[in-house]
Amino acid sequence: MLSAHGFSLSSRVIAINGLLFALGTALLAFSPATVSSRPLWSEVIVLVVGLAVMIVANGVLVGGTLRPLDRLVTQLDRVRSTEPVERLPVPRSGLGHDLAESVNDLFARIDTARRDSSLAALAAQEAERARIAQELHDGVGQSLTAVLLELGAIVEQADPDTAAALTGVRETTRASLDEVRGVARQLRPHVLEDLGLRSALVALTTELFSHGETHVRRGIMPGLPALDDPVELVVFRVAQEALTNVARHARARTVELTLNQVGTDVVLTVRDDGIGIAPGAVGTGVRGMRERATLVDGQVEIGRRDGGGTQVRLVVPA
Ligand SMILES: Nc1ncnc2c1ncn2[C@@H]1O[C@H](COP(=O)(O)OP(=O)(O)O)[C@@H](O)[C@H]1O
Numbered sequence: 001m002l003s004a005h006g007f008s009l010s011s012r013v014i015a016i017n018g019l020l021f022a023l024g025t026a027l028l029a030f031s032p033a034t035v036s037s038r039p040l041w042s043e044v045i046v047l048v049v050g051l052a053v054m055i056v057a058n059g060v061l062v063g064g065t066l067r068p069l070d071r072l073v074t075q076l077d078r079v080r081s082t083e084p085v086e087r088l089p090v091p092r093s094g095l096g097h098d099l100a101e102s103v104n105d106l107f108a109r110i111d112t113a114r115r116d117s118s119l120a121a122l123a124a125q126e127a128e129r130a131r132i133a134q135e136l137h138d139g140v141g142q143s144l145t146a147v148l149l150e151l152g153a154i155v156e157q158a159d160p161d162t163a164a165a166l167t168g169v170r171e172t173t174r175a176s177l178d179e180v181r182g183v184a185r186q187l188r189p190h191v192l193e194d195l196g197l198r199s200a201l202v203a204l205t206t207e208l209f210s211h212g213e214t215h216v217r218r219g220i221m222p223g224l225p226a227l228d229d230p231v232e233l234v235v236f237r238v239a240q241e242a243l244t245n246v247a248r249h250a251r252a253r254t255v256e257l258t259l260n261q262v263g264t265d266v267v268l269t270v271r272d273d274g275i276g277i278a279p280g281a282v283g284t285g286v287r288g289m290r291e292r293a294t295l296v297d298g299q300v301e302i303g304r305r306d307g308g309g310t311q312v313r314l315v316v317p318a
């Protein structure tokens with residue numbers, strides 16, 4: 001881009017200075033002024049005036065040429081802190097035009113690369129979860145099923161006392177199998193793919209809280225904008241972690257899940273009235289929520305509520 005006008009910055013500066021010196025020399029050569037071995041006052045004055053003219057002209061011309069660079073540096077400092085990076089204003093012509101276009105082109109490529117790598121990270125996380133789910137299902141799940149069947153066969157032939165003792169073992173095994181299946185199901189957001197975000201969130205709350213003491217309130221705004229798949233996935237995963245934390249840690253009477261559009265953002269909140277998260281408590285779950293949010297340019301705030309309990313709030317651009 002810099003060569004669009006055919007001259008590099010240094011050749012322009014050299015050309016300007018060369019022009020000035022040539023002009024000065026010509027003035028000295030062709031003006032009536034001459035310089036003696038002991039310069040006369042009149043000569044000194046001519047030299048000083050000539051020099052001053054050269055310095056000022058040099059300043060004006062070189063300064064004018066380089067000013068777009070100074071402006072660019074100031075603008076770069078300002079946009080560096082914005083995310084996604086703001087584009088530079090492009091002057092109509094000259095060096096500033098070429099530079100700003102080059103830099104904007106670079107910014108666009110950085111944005112694309114960043115988005116691509118975020119999407120790749122999300123896809124990799126999901127692929128890993130799917131793999132673990134498959135392994136749980138095919139490995140531990142199959143073995144436990146086999147144990148259950150064998151136990152059933154043994155119970156049939158055992159004497160009443162042994163059969164009674166084995167019934168407990170069967171129950172524990174069945175519970176373990178259910179747990180493994182539950183974990184495998186949570187690892188793959190089938191419902192999300194099949195039914196969409198709204199139904200997936202409803203299914204999630206039902207699955208987690210239908211057997212417990214905690215009462216669920218849902219406020220999912222009708223007519224939410226259609227979200228991109230990665231954004232939807234992040235909303236679902238954050239809701240899943242936040243709700244699982246409520247079920248596991250909060251000892252809450254009520255949990256409330258809301259999903260709303262606020263301006264151009266979609267806001268998910270999960271609030272409970274339980275014991276409240278300890279300030280600064282961070283585990284794999286909390287870290288995962290933050291990481292996922294960042295991947296789609298979103299933010300998560302997790303904290304204690306004023307009235308007791310915990311609130312998780314996710315804001316993502318729709
Ligand atoms: N809703 C909640 N109510 C009370 N404590 C919570 C809640 N959510 C999280 N916590 C606390 O924060 C810790 C970190 O949570 P997390 O990162 O999800 O890890 P994990 O759930 O695996 O323990 C939890 O161990 C728990 O002590």
Ligand SMILES: [Mg+2]
Nearest residue numbers: 241245285286
């Ligand atoms: Mg957790």
